[in-house]
Amino acid sequence: MKKIELTINEILKRETFRNARLLAGTKGLHRPIKWSHILEVKDFDMLINGGELILTTGISFPDDILTQLDYISRLIAKQAAGLCIEFGSSVTSLPSEVLSFADQHHFPIIVFEKTVKFVDITHDLHTMLINRHQRMLSDLDHLSSRFMRLSLAPNGIFKILQEMYGYFQQPVFFLSEGSKSFYCPADTKDQEAVLRAMLYSEQPDGLSGRLLTVNGTVYAVKPVQVFEQVRGYLCLQISDSFYDDFFLLVLDRAGLAVSQILLRTQTLEERKQHAEDELVRSLLQGKEVRAEHLSTYVSAAVHQMHYRVCVIQLNASQSNKTDWEEWKLQQTMQIRSLFQKHGCIPALSTSNHEIAVLAFFRPSETGTYDKFSRITETISQMKAFISSPVCIGVSSVFTHLSKTKEAYDESKESLELQRSGITVSPFYEKLGIYRLLFGLQKSGLLDRYVHDYLFPVLEYDTKTNGSLLETLAVYLECGGSKKEAAQKLFIVRQTLYHRLSKLESLLGENFMEPVNRLALEAAVQAYKWQTGQMSQEPSFQHDVL
Numbered sequence: 001m002k003k004i005e006l007t008i009n010e011i012l013k014r015e016t017f018r019n020a021r022l023l024a025g026t027k028g029l030h031r032p033i034k035w036s037h038i039l040e041v042k043d044f045d046m047l048i049n050g051g052e053l054i055l056t057t058g059i060s061f062p063d064d065i066l067t068q069l070d071y072i073s074r075l076i077a078k079q080a081a082g083l084c085i086e087f088g089s090s091v092t093s094l095p096s097e098v099l100s101f102a103d104q105h106h107f108p109i110i111v112f113e114k115t116v117k118f119v120d121i122t123h124d125l126h127t128m129l130i131n132r133h134q135r136m137l138s139d140l141d142h143l144s145s146r147f148m149r150l151s152l153a154p155n156g157i158f159k160i161l162q163e164m165y166g167y168f169q170q171p172v173f174f175l176s177e178g179s180k181s182f183y184c185p186a187d188t189k190d191q192e193a194v195l196r197a198m199l200y201s202e203q204p205d206g207l208s209g210r211l212l213t214v215n216g217t218v219y220a221v222k223p224v225q226v227f228e229q230v231r232g233y234l235c236l237q238i239s240d241s242f243y244d245d246f247f248l249l250v251l252d253r254a255g256l257a258v259s260q261i262l263l264r265t266q267t268l269e270e271r272k273q274h275a276e277d278e279l280v281r282s283l284l285q286g287k288e289v290r291a292e293h294l295s296t297y298v299s300a301a302v303h304q305m306h307y308r309v310c311v312i313q314l315n316a317s318q319s320n321k322t323d324w325e326e327w328k329l330q331q332t333m334q335i336r337s338l339f340q341k342h343g344c345i346p347a348l349s350t351s352n353h354e355i356a357v358l359a360f361f362r363p364s365e366t367g368t369y370d371k372f373s374r375i376t377e378t379i380s381q382m383k384a385f386i387s388s389p390v391c392i393g394v395s396s397v398f399t400h401l402s403k404t405k406e407a408y409d410e411s412k413e414s415l416e417l418q419r420s421g422i423t424v425s426p427f428y429e430k431l432g433i434y435r436l437l438f439g440l441q442k443s444g445l446l447d448r449y450v451h452d453y454l455f456p457v458l459e460y461d462t463k464t465n466g467s468l469l470e471t472l473a474v475y476l477e478c479g480g481s482k483k484e485a486a487q488k489l490f491i492v493r494q495t496l497y498h499r500l501s502k503l504e505s506l507l508g509e510n511f512m513e514p515v516n517r518l519a520l521e522a523a524v525q526a527y528k529w530q531t532g533q534m535s536q537e538p539s540f541q542h543d544v545l
Contacts, residue, residue, distance in 0.1 A: 005246075006128055008082050008108045009103075011053070016124045019116065024099040025082065025108035033081045036125045038118050040070070050079035053125065055118050058091030068098050072107065076532045082108035086116060136246050143167065143250055147257035156261045158182045160254055168247075170239060171462035172256060174224070176198055191237075195219070199233050210248055222251035226262050227326060234258065250473060272330060273348070280349035280358055284309070286405035294347065294401070302345070305360040306397050308372060309407040310426075312355040312379060313391040313415055324352075331355065333381075338378055342371050356408065368397065369427070376426050391418050392426040413438050435528050445524055453523035456506035468506070473524045475501030480512055 009029035011017055020031075034051030041047070042060045054075060062068045075083060085091055094109065102109050130531060143163070150159040154340055161184040164172045171188040175181045175196045184190045191214075198214055199221075212219045212235065221233040233241055234255050236247060283289050294302055312335070328350050339346035345360040359375075361368060380390045394413035398404070410428040417423045417434055428435070440446040457468045471489060475496075478484040486496045503511065510516055 002427065006125070006132055007032055008053075008110075011125065011128075011417075014124060016116070016121045017110070019114045020084070020112055022109055023094060023109045024102035025106055026103070028108045029107035030110065031081045031106075033125065033129070035129065036122045038122070039107045045074060045078065048078050053081045053084065055084045055086075055121060056089065057086045061085070061091050065095050065097055068095065072098060072102055072109075076107050080107075082110060084110045084112065084121075086112045086118075088115065089482075095254055116223065138178055139248070140168075140249055140253065144253040144257075147254050148260075151257040151260050151537075155277055157258055160185070160257055164236065164254055166249065167250075168236065171237045173235040174232055175206050175235065195233075195235055204462070220247045220251055222248070222255040224255045224258050224262065226259055226266060229326075229330075231262050232258070235474065265413075266329065269333070270325075273329065273332060274326055276347055277293050277349045280297040280347050281351075283358065283401060283404040283535070284349065284356055284408040289401065303401075304363075305345070306363050306399050307358055307360045307407070308368070308373070309404065310357040310359055310376070311408070311411040311415060312357070313393075313475050314353050314355065334382065335379065338375060344371075344375075356411075358404065363399075363521055372427070391415055393418070394426045394428065396427075396429045417529075420532065422529060428485045433525060436530070437522065437529065438527070446530070450523050450527050450530065453520055454527055457503070458527075460502070460506060466500060468503060469527070471496070471523070472503055472520065473502060473528075475500065475503075476521050476524065480517075 007029065008025075008031050010021060011028075011033065012022065032051060033053045035053070036055060037048060037052040038055045039047065040056055040059050042062070047053070062071055072083070085094075087093070095113075099109065135237035140368065146163055147160050150156050151162060153159055161172045161174060161182055165184040168453055171183065171185065171191060173181070173183045173188070173192055173195055181192055181196065183189065194214055195212075198212065210221055212221045218238045219235040220238055223230045224234055225230045234251055236251055238247060279289055279294055283294075332348050332350055332355065335357065336346050336348060339357060339359050343361060347358040347360075349356045349358075361370075361371075376392045376394065379392060382390075395407035395410035395414075398407045413434075414423070414426055414428050416432065417431060418426065422434065423430075423431060431438075437446060440449055454469070457472060460466060461468055471485075474488050475482075475485045478488065482493060482500075486493050489496065507520070508516075511520060
């Protein structure tokens with residue numbers, strides 16, 4: 001790992017430390033020094049910030065072992081870099097217990113067995129620190145320029161990671177939720193998967209401020225934002241337990257360059273999406289669009305594929321968002337990714353009231369119903385829609401683009417029936433008799449159909465405030481079983497016989513013959529649909545003719 005900070009090991013090689021001897025803390029030689037401080041008081045907790053090399057003549061150093069151990073432990077707790085003691089009249093030696101304690105905590109203790117000038121030591125150390133700080137600023141400026149230049153190059157994110165790896169010689173990653181992730185070097189793919197799982201969990205256990213600990217390995221983390229929304233994370237592995245803020249500064253500059261790349265990508269995506277949106281909307285409106293035009297945005301093989309049209313209904317709170325354009329882009333990207341995850345090739349069109357998806361799949365694929373069931377279930381659980389019940393309509397399978405409007409109409413019909421409470425299934429092929437009723441409605445013949453079959457019954461109920469229509473509906477649902485119908489209507493059998501007799505007089509004695517019965521069942525369902533009774537509980541009247 002590139003050594004930016006000044007360490008204990010380096011200062012021991014300086015001329016000012018030629019008479020120094022390391023008594024303890026051999027494993028702490030990598031500890032960074034941020035400053036030096038001459039300390040001759042016992043109560044020092046408010047005087048140091050961490051990272052200081054403490055210099056003392058031992059005037060205030062405790063005499064007994066327990067107090068000395070407490071003194072050292074407080075320095076360790078304050079994250080001092082190390083302790084330098086001048087042996088002389090105040091301190092001539094250190095107990096083995098103190099040295100052993102320092103070794104256990106990898107805390108360096110250095111002694112001068114001859115008189116030294118602390119002023120020379122501090123001057124030398126501070127000069128080195130200032131020079132290194134200047135070099136850090138120069139390196140930071142150079143890296144920032146490199147990052148910005150690389151952000152304009154093809155595959156810029158990966159090249160920025162390469163630059164960071166070349167400088168720090170430590171693995172570096174860029175992880176995003178929806179798009180491709182990047183990592184350098186290539187043999188860190190396993191780390192990438194673990195990091196992704198940790199960062200995109202709801203509450204990352206190892207995340208503390210800007211640091212993330214995964215399986216004992218520490219990473220510096222930089223959230224990369226575009227328009228105040230986190231689009232990914234830059235992660236730099238830190239091999240030492242001590243690190244300098246310089247790593248975070250470099251991450252910040254790299255994150256800024258990556259955010260510029262993501263912003264340009266998003267702008268291009270918005271333009272592409274707008275063109276795709278217009279093309280799909282033209283298809284949904286029944287306009288002629290050549291397959292090769294659509295293949296520019298989707299896939300060159302669309303003319304060889306089957307497709308369904310899926311329509312996601314948006315409510316007013318979603319379509320009236322102040323950040324509508326940003327919300328639209330985010331949701332379409334999520335939905336596009338969801339369809340791709342399930343093996344579909346999606347083309348989308350988004351308006352203020354709906355998101356329409358033209359979902360292509362290969363003709364050889366089986367189980368498309370299960371596939372689209374999983375897709376619709378996932379959409380209903382997406383955070384963007386979960387605040388209110390989401391309504392999705394899915395067409396049957398089509399093969400030619402010229403039929404896109406028909407597929408779109410099927411999806412809309414499914415949505416309408418769900419809103420009416422007639423069905424909870426989003427699939428058009430599950431609508432049953434309502435597929436025929438929709439055809440009658442479009443042709444303007446549905447009202448006439450209902451009138452032809454139910455007018456006598458409706459007229460009777462209106463004049464007498466009766467419930468013959470409810471009786472007819474339940475009797476048909478029970479398949480002509482008088483016992484079951486009476487139980488469901490909460491009436492005695494004799495009352496049911498009176499009502500059925502009245503129905504025979506109004507509809508004819510043969511109204512339960514198969515052909516007539518089927519026509520009446522369809523008419524009853526059509527009437528309930530027209531009058532909005534499908535989502536209401538029946539209000540049966542007890543023992544009333």
